[in-house]
Amino acid sequence: MSAAARAVRPVSIASFAQSQNVRKDDERNEVEGLMPVIAEVFGNIGITKDDVDFICSGSTDYLIGGPFSFVMALDAVGVWPPRSESHVEMDGAWALYEAWVLLQEGEIDAALVYSFGRSSLGDLSEILTLQLDPYYEAPMWPDIVSLSALQARALIDSGKATEADFAAVASRSRRDALSNPKSQVANDIAPEVLLQDDYVVAPLRRHTLPPITDGAAAVVLAAGDKATAWSDRPVWITGFDHRIETHSLGARDLTTSPSTAKAAEVAGVAAGKVDVAEIHAPFAHQELILAEALGLDDSVAINPSGGALAANPLMSAGLIRIGEAAERIRSGAADRAVAHATSGPCLQQNLVCVLEGGA
Amino acid sequence: MADSEVLHAEHRLEYPYSRSTGPVIGAFLTALRDGRFVGATGSDGRVIVPPTEYDPITSDDVGELVEVGPGGVVESWAWVSHPLRKHPLQSPFAWALITLDGANTAMLHAVDAPGPDALATGTRVTARFRPEAERIGAMADVEAFVVEGGAS
Amino acid sequence: MADETTDQGPVTTLATPIRLDFDFTPGVAQSKFLRGLERGEFHGQRCSVCGKVYVPSRGSCPTDGVPTTEDVLLGNAGTVTTYCVVNVPFAGQSIEIPYICAQILLDGANLSFMGLLQEIPTDQIRMGMRVEAVWVDESDLTPSLASVRYFRPNGEPDADYDTYKEYL
Numbered sequence: 001m002s003a004a005a006r007a008v009r010p011v012s013i014a015s016f017a018q019s020q021n022v023r024k025d026d027e028r029n030e031v032e033g034l035m036p037v038i039a040e041v042f043g044n045i046g047i048t049k050d051d052v053d054f055i056c057s058g059s060t061d062y063l064i065g066g067p068f069s070f071v072m073a074l075d076a077v078g079v080w081p082p083r084s085e086s087h088v089e090m091d092g093a094w095a096l097y098e099a100w101v102l103l104q105e106g107e108i109d110a111a112l113v114y115s116f117g118r119s120s121l122g123d124l125s126e127i128l129t130l131q132l133d134p135y136y137e138a139p140m141w142p143d144i145v146s147l148s149a150l151q152a153r154a155l156i157d158s159g160k161a162t163e164a165d166f167a168a169v170a171s172r173s174r175r176d177a178l179s180n181p182k183s184q185v186a187n188d189i190a191p192e193v194l195l196q197d198d199y200v201v202a203p204l205r206r207h208t209l210p211p212i213t214d215g216a217a218a219v220v221l222a223a224g225d226k227a228t229a230w231s232d233r234p235v236w237i238t239g240f241d242h243r244i245e246t247h248s249l250g251a252r253d254l255t256t257s258p259s260t261a262k263a264a265e266v267a268g269v270a271a272g273k274v275d276v277a278e279i280h281a282p283f284a285h286q287e288l289i290l291a292e293a294l295g296l297d298d299s300v301a302i303n304p305s306g307g308a309l310a311a312n313p314l315m316s317a318g319l320i321r322i323g324e325a326a327e328r329i330r331s332g333a334a335d336r337a338v339a340h341a342t343s344g345p346c347l348q349q350n351l352v353c354v355l356e357g358g359a
Numbered sequence: 360m361a362d363s364e365v366l367h368a369e370h371r372l373e374y375p376y377s378r379s380t381g382p383v384i385g386a387f388l389t390a391l392r393d394g395r396f397v398g399a400t401g402s403d404g405r406v407i408v409p410p411t412e413y414d415p416i417t418s419d420d421v422g423e424l425v426e427v428g429p430g431g432v433v434e435s436w437a438w439v440s441h442p443l444r445k446h447p448l449q450s451p452f453a454w455a456l457i458t459l460d461g462a463n464t465a466m467l468h469a470v471d472a473p474g475p476d477a478l479a480t481g482t483r484v485t486a487r488f489r490p491e492a493e494r495i496g497a498m499a500d501v502e503a504f505v506v507e508g509g510a511s
Numbered sequence: 512m513a514d515e516t517t518d519q520g521p522v523t524t525l526a527t528p529i530r531l532d533f534d535f536t537p538g539v540a541q542s543k544f545l546r547g548l549e550r551g552e553f554h555g556q557r558c559s560v561c562g563k564v565y566v567p568s569r570g571s572c573p574t575d576g577v578p579t580t581e582d583v584l585l586g587n588a589g590t591v592t593t594y595c596v597v598n599v600p601f602a603g604q605s606i607e608i609p610y611i612c613a614q615i616l617l618d619g620a621n622l623s624f625m626g627l628l629q630e631i632p633t634d635q636i637r638m639g640m641r642v643e644a645v646w647v648d649e650s651d652l653t654p655s656l657a658s659v660r661y662f663r664p665n666g667e668p669d670a671d672y673d674t675y676k677e678y679l
Contacts, residue, residue, distance in 0.1 A: 027365045029538025032570040035578055049576060065372045065533040075569055078576025122533045125443055130529065134376075135384050136409045137467055139498050139527055141445035146454045149437030150467075154456075157435065157480045201454075202438040202475060246415035250456045250465030251407065254435070365542045366654055370535035376527045388522040496522030 011103045012234035013355065014110070014222035016323030017041035018215065021184040021311035024120040025214040030059075030069055034076035034116050034216050041112070041218035045230040049077055052220065053108035055085040056099045058092035058115040059315050062127050073116060084108075091115060092217060092319030093280075093341030093351050099221050100240055109226045114218035117315035124212060124314075131344055133247050144345060145209060149201040151254040151346045152285040156203060158255045161288050163203060167191035169284040170207040170309055177306025184311040185211045208284040215313030217320045235326040239267030239354035242341075247348070254346050260293035263352040264338075269294055272356075275334035276301045278321035280341045282308045289347065294338060304328065318342065322353055329357040383412045386424055388496040394488045396428035398462050408462035415464070428459035429486040430507055431466075436482075438475040448503060453478055457504060471503035483507040540570035540579065545654035547584075551646045555620050557581040563621035589617040589662070590670040591640040592678045596633045609633050615642060615662055616678050623678050630663035639675065641667035 017040035019025075025033055042048055055077060059070050070087045079085060088094045092115025099111035125143035132138040155161050168191045177186035189207075197205035220230075227234045243259035243266075245252055264270070277300050281287035291302060303309075305324040308317045318341025325337035336356050343349040380388055383399055387410050390397045399410030399421035408427050413420060436455040442448060447469045455478075456465035471487070472478050484504040494500040537545065540556055544567035547554035555566030556579035563572065568579045594613035597606075611628035613636070628636060629645075643665040652658045 026536065027539055029536065029541065029569060032538045032540065032578075035571055035576070038576065062531070065370050065531060065535065072569065075571045075573040076576060078572060078574050080574040121535065122531055126445060126531055134378060134527055135380065135388075135525055136498060139525075140447050140467070140469065141443070142454055142467060143443055143446075146437050146439060150435045150454060150456055153437055153480065154435040199438070199440065202440070204437075248407070248409075248411060248415045248464060249467055250434070250458070251415040364546060365536060365539060366545055367534055367536050370533040372529075372531045372533065374529040376529060378525045378527055380523055380525055384525075385522050388525060392519070392522060497525060 008238065008240070009104050009106060009223055010227065011100055011221050011223045011237050012227040012231060013219055013237065013322065013326035014227060014230045014234070015041045015044040015220040016218070016326055017044065018182055018217040018316070018320055018323060021182055021213045021215040021313055023184065023212060023214070025118060030064065030073050030116055030118070031076045033118070033214070034073055034114065037216045037218045038076050038112070038114060041114075041220055045220065047220070047230065049112070051226075052110045052112045053084060054099055054102055054111040055079070055083055056095040056111060056113050057087050058090050058095035058319065059087070059117055060089050062122075062130055063117045063119060063314060064121060077112065091315050091317065091341050091343055092219075093322055093353070094242065094318075094343070096219055096221065096319060096322060097240060097242060097351060100237060103221060103223050109222060109224045111221045112218065113221060113319065114216065115316040115319050116216035117313055118214040119212045119312075119314045120214050128345075137249065145204060146201045147249065147345045148283040148286070149204045152203050152208070152283070154254045155285050155289065160255060161285060163195060163205070164191060165288060166208045166284040167194040167205075169287050170194055173284075173303055173307050173309040176304050177310030180305050180310065182311065183306045184213050186306060186310060204283065210282040210308050210312035211310075213311050213313040213317075215311065215316050217313070217316040217323060219319060219323055231330070233330055233332070233357055235329045236356050236358055237353060238356045239269070239271075240352070241266035242349065242351035244344075244349040249345065252346070255289065257289050257293040257347050257350060260290055260340065260347070260350040260352065263350055264294045267352045267354050269338055269352060269354055272336050274300050274336055274338050276304060276325060276328045276337040278305060278307070278325040278337065278339045279303055280308055280318045280321045282312055282317070282342070284309060286342070286347055290340060290342075290350075294340065294352070296338070301334075318351065322355075325353075325355050329355055381412060383410050383421065383424070386410070391498070391500040392494045392496040394491065394494070395426060396459055396486070397424045398427045398459070399424055401463075405463035406461055407464050408459050409466050425461065427461035431457045431459035431462070431484060431504075433470070433478065433480055433482045433484055434458055434465045435480055436470065436478050438478070447499065452503065455484070455504065457484060468498070468501060469503045471505050472509070477506055477509065538570055540568045543582065544568065548656065548658040549652050549654040551649070551652055551658065553585040553587070553617055553644070555583045555585050555617075557583050564619060565622045566617060566620045566624065583619065585617045585619050588641065588643045588665055588667075589615045589620070590675050591628070591636070591638060591642055592616050592623050592675045593638055594628065594636050596636070611636050613642070613662065614678075616675055621678075626659065627661040628663065629661040637669065639669040639672060641665050641670060
């Protein structure tokens with residue numbers, strides 16, 4: 001473990017809230033969708049916006065098709081008199097990372113992190129190509145399902161996994177989602193039945209794809225006295241890192257995730273027993289790649305929430321992994337958890353957060 | 360509020376971007392227009408195709424450009440039965456990562472094949488360029504790759 | 512070596528046009544505002560905490576961060592808080608220049624919005640001027656700001672600076 005990872009100021013996930021994940025939130029605008037989530041994340045611990053010193057959000061304007069939607073979204077918090085605020089054009093997990101870094105400096109003790117995205121407004125197969133290399137890849141409009149299918153084929157050809165393994169991940173995830181009231185897709189279908197699905201883009205069948213989801217999520221981070229005052233059993237972030245790989249798809253080995261492995265090493269995943277892992281794997285085969293990169297064995301409960309295969313609100317699905325992992329510790333179901341978030345095509349960028357329960 | 364009260368509208372967003380290519384990408388696109396492929400030599404001697412201005416692994420500057428292709432090997436592929444409206448081919452095709460002869464990294468492009476049975480990882484393919492008069496210096500100058508020696 | 516000289520010269524730019532289509536919805540609160548315009552009315556919403564009335568409302572009070580749930584029907588008259596005279600032609604311009612673009616604070620509202628001011632020479636516009644909305648014919652009303660043709664002076668004495676200084 002690096003010195004930087006050891007010398008962390010303890011910061012806790014003090015509160016977590018997420019919206020109901022739905023295929024299409026047809027009525028509310030971004031502000032209207034966020035307000036109940038913000039109210040819940042404060043209400044959980046009996047605080048108000050005046051109790052946090054910093055606000056950081058994650059979203060992307062390409063989903064709504066309008067500029068500066070993150071500025072309008074601040075109306076859901078109420079930022080007058082002026083507040084210290086920032087935004088990342090990333091999943092909210094990276095907004096949480098920015099807030100955590102600021103908390104490390106020791107000048108503030110609490111932050112609000114939130115993210116939002118309505119995936120239903122446009123055509124994701126087109127919108128998500130805009131994250132690709134703009135010279136060599138994006139002009140051909142390769143959709144995210146096709147790119148993920150290239151990764152899945154490489155994984156099959158490497159001998160590390162089969163289509164049946166993908167189906168097993170999907171079956172387990174959506175069965176676990178039956179106990180998650182916020183999930184969008186929950187059912188109990190055996191892998192053998194799933195394997196009768198048609199291919200969307202071979203070798204990916206329907207069940208290996210994430211749903212299209214509208215949703216939002218929020219977290220309150222706390223340090224110092226606030227962390228202990230706001231929770232009987234604080235959930236501490238004990239390791240945190242994120243890494244990125246090259247933009248050139250063809251220069252990567254898509255069957256492995258070296259950026260995840262590096263982030264896991266720096267965050268200290270292997271320093272103790274992992275009870276639960278919430279892995280942000282939008283496509284079923286990606287969970288297999290990530291579990292290996294994180295060094296998780298069969299004793300680890302992976303994605304008890306159902307994961308991104310049960311609900312994949314873009315820009316929030318990573319932040320939700322951190323929130324879900326924290327809730328497992330807060331409830332006493334786990335003592336040590338790993339949360340992971342991804343961004344970009346075929347697991348290009350990865351974030352790893354280690355959480356531990358304590359007094 | 361009743362559903363009917365909430366308004367909806369079609370909203371179209373258009374960006375007429377024109378990007379500077381720089382010396383390395385520009386050289387690759389110029390070669391495409393000429394019906395050829397070039398790659399860049401990375402800091403460890405690997406040949407990067409399509410070339411970037413930096414080595415994607417070490418981040419060092421790349422060295423000289425070298426001729427590669429037009430044949431290559433499929434590293435991975437995905438069969439599209441129902442092409443989307445912006446896809447390069449409108450009949451069923453495969454996306455593929457293709458390592459051109461002389462290159463050490465793979466390039467994304469479309470393969471025009473009669474069906475998924477005609478392809479496998481390791482299949483040799485070659486570029487089918489558009490007619491010279493239609494080439495503009497873009498990835499689309501290669502209409503698609505086709506299986507080497509196969510009917511196309 | 513790759514720059515084999517051709518008549519066209521080397522490639523230096525790449526056109527990458529992007530077009531995306533969305534199904535946009537303004538949400539519950541803004542839909543109420545737009546539906547009001549369809550009836551020739553301005554509708555705002557009041558914050559239950561600070562009491563301010565926003566027109567249009569996006570559904571929340573940007574100060575307090577709570578839903579604005581109380582509908583407020585506003586009148587047709589308001590005050591020019593500030594303005595500019597547009598003399599510059601631009602692509603897509605539909606109004607003959609010069610014209611006046613004004614921020615208008617409707618009576619009873621706590622948020623001004625932008626409107627076109629007509630029926631007054633551009634050198635006679637001033638802050639505090641009292642104005643009223645002129646609507647399109649009833650048969651042409653739509654759920655959009657196009658239902659308001661423009662604002663024009665309503666003949667009332669200018670408003671006191673103190674009544675609108677908060678809204679500049």
